[in-house]
Amino acid sequence: MKAAVLREVGKPLQIEDVAIGKPAAHEVLIRTAAAGVCHSDLHFVEGSYPYPLPAVLGHESAGVVEAVGSEVRTVKPGDHVITCLSAFCGHCKHCVTGHMNRCESGEVRRGESEEPRLTQAAAPLNQFLNLSSFAEQMLIHEHACVAIRPDMPLDRAALIGCSVMTGVGAVFHTSNVRPGDTVAVIGCGGVGLAAINGAQIAGASRIIAIDMAKGKENLAKHFGATDFVCASETDPVAAVIEMTKGGVEHSFEAVGLKATSEQAFLMLARGGTANIIGMVPVTQKIELPAYMFLGEKRIQGSLMGSNHFPVDMPRLVDFYLAGKLRLDDMISRRIRLEQVNEAFAEMKTGGVARSVIMFDA
Amino acid sequence: MKAAVLREVGKPLQIEDVAIGKPAAHEVLIRTAAAGVCHSDLHFVEGSYPYPLPAVLGHESAGVVEAVGSEVRTVKPGDHVITCLSAFCGHCKHCVTGHMNRCESGEVRRGESEEPRLTQAAAPLNQFLNLSSFAEQMLIHEHACVAIRPDMPLDRAALIGCSVMTGVGAVFHTSNVRPGDTVAVIGCGGVGLAAINGAQIAGASRIIAIDMAKGKENLAKHFGATDFVCASETDPVAAVIEMTKGGVEHSFEAVGLKATSEQAFLMLARGGTANIIGMVPVTQKIELPAYMFLGEKRIQGSLMGSNHFPVDMPRLVDFYLAGKLRLDDMISRRIRLEQVNEAFAEMKTGGVARSVIMFDA
Numbered sequence: 001m002k003a004a005v006l007r008e009v010g011k012p013l014q015i016e017d018v019a020i021g022k023p024a025a026h027e028v029l030i031r032t033a034a035a036g037v038c039h040s041d042l043h044f045v046e047g048s049y050p051y052p053l054p055a056v057l058g059h060e061s062a063g064v065v066e067a068v069g070s071e072v073r074t075v076k077p078g079d080h081v082i083t084c085l086s087a088f089c090g091h092c093k094h095c096v097t098g099h100m101n102r103c104e105s106g107e108v109r110r111g112e113s114e115e116p117r118l119t120q121a122a123a124p125l126n127q128f129l130n131l132s133s134f135a136e137q138m139l140i141h142e143h144a145c146v147a148i149r150p151d152m153p154l155d156r157a158a159l160i161g162c163s164v165m166t167g168v169g170a171v172f173h174t175s176n177v178r179p180g181d182t183v184a185v186i187g188c189g190g191v192g193l194a195a196i197n198g199a200q201i202a203g204a205s206r207i208i209a210i211d212m213a214k215g216k217e218n219l220a221k222h223f224g225a226t227d228f229v230c231a232s233e234t235d236p237v238a239a240v241i242e243m244t245k246g247g248v249e250h251s252f253e254a255v256g257l258k259a260t261s262e263q264a265f266l267m268l269a270r271g272g273t274a275n276i277i278g279m280v281p282v283t284q285k286i287e288l289p290a291y292m293f294l295g296e297k298r299i300q301g302s303l304m305g306s307n308h309f310p311v312d313m314p315r316l317v318d319f320y321l322a323g324k325l326r327l328d329d330m331i332s333r334r335i336r337l338e339q340v341n342e343a344f345a346e347m348k349t350g351g352v353a354r355s356v357i358m359f360d361a
Numbered sequence: 362m363k364a365a366v367l368r369e370v371g372k373p374l375q376i377e378d379v380a381i382g383k384p385a386a387h388e389v390l391i392r393t394a395a396a397g398v399c400h401s402d403l404h405f406v407e408g409s410y411p412y413p414l415p416a417v418l419g420h421e422s423a424g425v426v427e428a429v430g431s432e433v434r435t436v437k438p439g440d441h442v443i444t445c446l447s448a449f450c451g452h453c454k455h456c457v458t459g460h461m462n463r464c465e466s467g468e469v470r471r472g473e474s475e476e477p478r479l480t481q482a483a484a485p486l487n488q489f490l491n492l493s494s495f496a497e498q499m500l501i502h503e504h505a506c507v508a509i510r511p512d513m514p515l516d517r518a519a520l521i522g523c524s525v526m527t528g529v530g531a532v533f534h535t536s537n538v539r540p541g542d543t544v545a546v547i548g549c550g551g552v553g554l555a556a557i558n559g560a561q562i563a564g565a566s567r568i569i570a571i572d573m574a575k576g577k578e579n580l581a582k583h584f585g586a587t588d589f590v591c592a593s594e595t596d597p598v599a600a601v602i603e604m605t606k607g608g609v610e611h612s613f614e615a616v617g618l619k620a621t622s623e624q625a626f627l628m629l630a631r632g633g634t635a636n637i638i639g640m641v642p643v644t645q646k647i648e649l650p651a652y653m654f655l656g657e658k659r660i661q662g663s664l665m666g667s668n669h670f671p672v673d674m675p676r677l678v679d680f681y682l683a684g685k686l687r688l689d690d691m692i693s694r695r696i697r698l699e700q701v702n703e704a705f706a707e708m709k710t711g712g713v714a715r716s717v718i719m720f721d722a
Contacts, residue, residue, distance in 0.1 A: 049652075094631065102631045102657055174657070261651060270455065270463050280651030287648050290622060290641030291410075293662025296463055296535070300661075301654025 003056045003118070003135035004340050005125065009047035012341040013134070018056060019119045020137050023069035024112040028142050030081060033154035035133040035357045036060035037335075037343040038162055039189060039256070040279055044128070045344060048281040055126035056118055058133030058357075059085045060162035062154040065147075069112075072142045074310075079147040080154060082161045082317075084309040085129040087144040101307045108141045133161075134340060136359055146310045152317045155334065155356050156327040159190070160316045162304075163354065164327065167194025167254065169305015169312060170277050171202055175250045179203030182248040184240050184267055185225070188216040190330060190354045191277055192254035193223045199250075200224030201324055208243060210236045223326055240267040252277055258284045265292070265299050274299040334358050364417045364479070364496035365701050366486065370408035373702040374495070379417060380480045381498050384430035385473040389503050391442060394515035396494040396718045397421035398696075398704040399523055400550060400617070401640055405489070406705060409642040416487035417479055419495030419718075420446045421523035423515040426508075433503045435671075440508040441515060443522045443678075445670040446490040448505035462668045469502045494522075495701060497720055507671045513678045516695065516717050517688035520551070521677045523665070524715065525688065527638060528555025528615065530666015530673060532563055536611045536636050540564030543609040545601050545628055546586070549577040551691060551715045552638055553615035554584045560611075561585030562685055569604060571597045584687055601628040613638055619645045626653070626660050635660040695719050 001020055004013040023029050035058045043049045044057065065079045075081055088095050089105035109130050116124035117139045118132060130144050148157060167190070171177045183199040185192050188211040199207045200223070208227045209220035217228040229239045241247050247269035253261045256278030264274040265288050276299065280286070288299065305312075319325035333355045335343060343355035362381060365374040384390050396419045404410045405418065426440045436442055449456050450466035470491050477485035478500045479493060491505050509518060528551070532538045544560040546553050549572040560568045561584070569588045570581035578589040590600045602608050608630035614622045617639030625635040626649050637660065641647070649660065666673075680686035694716045696704060704716035 099632055099657070104631070258651065270465070271460055276651070276654040279655070282652045284651045285648040286651050286654075287646040290619060290637070290645045290647050291643045293637040293647075293660075294640070294664055296460075296662050296664045296667065298659060298661035299654075300659035301657050303655055303657045306657065 001136040002337060003132065004058065004337060005054050006045060006057050007054045009045070013045070013057060015338055016120065018125060018135060020139050021115050021117050023067055023139065025069040025071040026112060026142050027069045028065055028072060028075055028140055028145060029067040030063040030083070030138045030140065030145065031066050032061055032063045032133060032136055032138055032359045034062055034158040034359065036158050036161070036163060037340060037347070037355045037357065039347060042344050042347055043279050049279060051128065052126045055128045056132035056135050057128050058135065059129040059131045060158055061131065061133035061138065062157035062161060063138065066137070068142070074142050075145060075147045080150050080152065080157070081145040081147050082157050082313050083131050083133065083138065083140060083145045084161055084165065084304070084307070084313070085131055085144070086304045086307055086309055087130040087141050090143060098308070099306070101304050108143055134337065134357065146313050148314055148317050152321065155331065155358060156320060157317065158356060159327055159330055159354065160313050163190035164194040164316060164325070165307050165309060165312060166277060166305045167191040168198035168316065169307045170252055170275050170302040171195050171198035173306035174300065174302035175273050175275050177202045177204055177250050180205045181250060182206040182244050184208040184210060184248045184251045186210045186236065186251065186253050186260045186264055187255035187278065188220045189254065192252070193219065193330060195252045195254055195277070196220060196223045196225050197326055201319060206244065208240055208248065222329060237263050237266045244269065247272055249273070251275065254278050256280050258286055261286045262288065265297065268297045270295040270297070272297055276301045330354050331356050362497040363698060364493065365419065365698060366415050367406060367418050368415045370406070374418060376699055377481065379486060379496060381500050382476050382478050384428055384500065386430045386432040387473060387503050388430045389426055389433060389436055389501055389506060390428040391424040391444070391499045391501065391506065392427050393422055393424045393494060393497055393499055393720045395423055395519040395720065397519050397522070397524060398701060398708070398716045398718065400708060403705050403708055404640050410640060412489065413487045416489045417493035417496050418489050420490040420492045421519055422492065422494035422499070423518035423522060424499065427498070429503070435503050436506060436508050441511050441513065441518070442506040442508050443518050443674050444492050444494065444499065444501060444506045445522055445526065445665070445668070445674070446492055446505070447665045447668055447670055448491040448502050451504060459669070460667070462665050469504055495698065495718065507674050509675055509678045513682065516692065516719060517681060518678065519717060520688055520691055520715065521674050524551035525555040525677060525686070526668050526670060526673060527666045528552040529559035529677060530668045531613055531636050531638050531663040532556050532559035534667035535661065535663035536634050538563045538565055538611050541566045542611060543567040543605050545569040545571060545609045545612045547571045547597065547612065547614050547621045547625055548616035548639065549581045550615065553613070554580065554691060556613045556615055556638070557581060557584045557586050558687055562680060567605065569601055569609065583690060598624050598627045605630065608633055610634070612636065615639050617641050619647055622647045623649065626658065629658045631656040631658070633658055637662045691715050692717050
C-alpha cells in the first residue's frame with residue numbers, strides 16, 4: 001500500500017510502498033477513507049516533539065473495516081469507523097475510573113504480536129500514535145476505533161477523530177462548561193473552532209474567539225463565537241477582562257505557545273479554569289504570577305479532550321447530522337496523499353482551517 | 362482596649378490603646394479569647410504582600426459575643442464564636458453558587474456605617490482582613506463569624522479560624538481528596554499539618570509529608586503522615602515519584618515559595634492536582650514545563666480552603682472533640698499580646714508549630 005513516511009525531522013514526507021500485517025487477536029485492519037492533516041503532525045515533522053523514525057504519520061481518520069482478529073467484538077468487517085489515538089486497555093487505573101484517555105498501557109499500543117504492524121522489505125516502520133493514518137490501510141487495536149452510523153460522510157467523520165474531539169471534549173469534559181458560562185478560545189484553527197462550536201452546544205452565554213488574523217472573525221462567528229478579538233491589534237487579556245467585567249470562567253489555549261498559554265490564565269475570573277489544549281514546544285515553560293492563584297484560579301492540561309471516544313464520537317456524529325456541529329466548513333481543502341507536504345506548507349501560513357486527504361474508496 | 366498595631370513595614374508591632382465602635386445593624390462585637398499568630402501576618406509585617414497602614418493585625422481567633430446589631434440573626438450575646446476572614450455577602454455570584462470564600466463584596470468588608478470600626482484619637486485605624494484579632498475586642502460583620510458549641514476550648518477553636526480551615530479545606534474542598542487517594546504535603550507548619558490531618562480524615566491511602574527540617578518527621582507522622590521526606594537531604598520530587606511509582610494524585614504547597622510550588626506540580630501523577638495554599642511573594646512567577654500539562658495535570662489555588670465556614674467550622678469542632686482533629690499538638694506556645702513580636706521571631710526559625718495569644722476572659 002501507499003503511505004507517507006517521515007524519515008528525517010524537517011524533511012518532506014515521502015510517498016512510499018509499505019507492507020501492512022494481518023490482524024492479531026484484538027486487531028482491526030481498516031481501509032482508510034479520509035485523513036485530516038493536523039498541526040500535531042507538523043510538530044513531529046518539525047521536531048518540536050520527538051518521535052522514533054522512520055514513521056508513517058497521520059492520526060485523524062475514518063475508514064471501513066476490512067478484517068478483524070479472532071477476539072474482536074466491537075467492530076466487524078464493513079463497519080464504518082472513526083479512529084482515535086487514545087487506544088485504551090480497558091482495565092488499568094485510568095480506564096476503570098472514567099479517564100480512558102489517560103491510559104498508558106503498552107499492550108494496546110505496541111501491538112499484540114511479535115510482528116511489526118508496518119514494514120518495508122522486512123524492516124520495521126514505526127506506527128505513529130497507534131494509528132498511522134497517512135496510508136491506504138491501518139492495522140490498529142480494536143480499542144483505537146469506534147463504529148459509527150453508515151450515513152455519516154467519512155471525510156467529515158475523520159475530523160471527529162482528533163481535532164473536533166480535542167476541542168469539543170476540552171469544553172464538555174476537561175473544563176465542564178455549563179449553560180450560561182463565559183468562555184474565551186485562543187486560536188481559531190481546527191481545534192479552536194471545535195472548542196467554539198462545543199461551547200455553543202454546551203450553552204455558553206459568551207464565547208470570545210481570539211486570533212492573530214483579523215480575517216478569522218467571520219469564520220469564528222459562524223462556528224458560534226459571540227465576540228472576536230484580533231490579537232495583533234488589541235491586547236487580548238485586557239480586552240477579555242473588559243468585555244466580561246473581570247475575566248472569563250473558562251479559557252482554552254488552542255495554539256500551542258507559551259505566550260498564549262499565559263494569556264489563557266491571565267484572562268480568568270476568580271475561580272476560573274484555563275485549559276491547555278495546544279502542544280507547546282517541549283522545552284518551554286509557562287510562567288504564571290503566583291499571587292493570582294489566590295483567586296482560586298486553575299490551569300490544567302487537556303489530553304485529546306478528556307475523551308471517552310467510544311461514547312463521545314457517535315454522539316458527535318449525531319450532533320453533526322442534527323446540524324449542531326459544523327464540520328462542513330471546517331474542511332477547507334480535499335487533497336490526495338501525494339499533496340500532504342503542500343498541506344503542511346499551507347498550515348504554516350495560518351490561512352487554512354483544515355486539509356483532508358481523500359483515499360480511493 | 363489594647364491592640365497590636367503595625368505602623369510601618371518591617372517594624373515590630375506596637376501594643377497601643379485603640380477605640381472600637383458600636384455594632385451597626387449586621388455587626389457583632391466580640392470579646393477576643395484567643396488569637397493564633399499566623400505566617401500570613403508575617404507576610405504583611407515583612408511587606409511581601411501590601412496592606413494599608415497603620416493596621417491592627419491578626420486574623421485567626423475565637424471569642425465570646427458581647428453585643429450585636431439590630432439585624433443580626435446568626436449569633437447572640439454569650440455565644441462562643443470562631444471568626445473567619447472570608448466575610449461573605451450571601452447574595453453575589455460566588456455566594457449563591459457554593460463559593461462564598463470567593464466573595465469580594467465590599468459591603469461586608471468595609472463596615473456598614475460611615476464610622477470606622479477602629480480609631481485612635483478619632484483617627485481611623487485599618488481593620489486587617491475584616492477582623493483585626495490582635496486586640497481585646499473585635500467589631501465584625503455577622504458573616505465573619507460562626508457560633509460553636511460551648512464545650513469547645515477557645516484557644517484550639519481559634520486555630521480552626523484560619524490555618525486549620527485552610528489546610529483541611531484544601532484537602533476536602535479544593536482538591537476533593539477521596540478515600541484511597543495518594544497525597545503529598547510540602548511544608549509541616551500549621552497549615553501543612555492541618556492538610557496532613559485532613560488527608561487522614563478523608564481516608565487518603567498514602568500521605569507523604571515533606572519539610573526541610575528533619576526534626577518535623579515525628580510531628581508529621583503524629584498528624585497522620587505515612588511517610589516523611591527531608592527536603593534538605595533528598596530531592597522531594599524524585600523521592601515522591603519513586604515512592605508512588607509515578608507521582609501523587611494530590612499535592613499541597615503549604616510553604617509559600619516559588620520552588621516548592623513548582624515541586625508540587627512536578628511530583629504529580631497523570632491526572633493529578635497541585636494545590637497552592639501558601640502565599641508566594643507577590644512579585645514571583647511559577648514556572649511549569651508546558652509539556653507536562655499533556656498528562657492532564659492541574660495546578661490551582663486554594664483560598665482559605667475553599668471554605669463554607671458556617672458549615673465547615675462547627676464540623677471541625679466535632680472532629681476535634683471526637684479525637685480526629687489534633688489541635689492540642691498544634692499549639693506549641695501560649696503567649697500574651699505583648700509577646701507577639703517574639704512569636705514572629707520564633708516563626709522565622711521554623712521550629713514552632715503555632716503560638717496562640719491568650720486574652721483575659
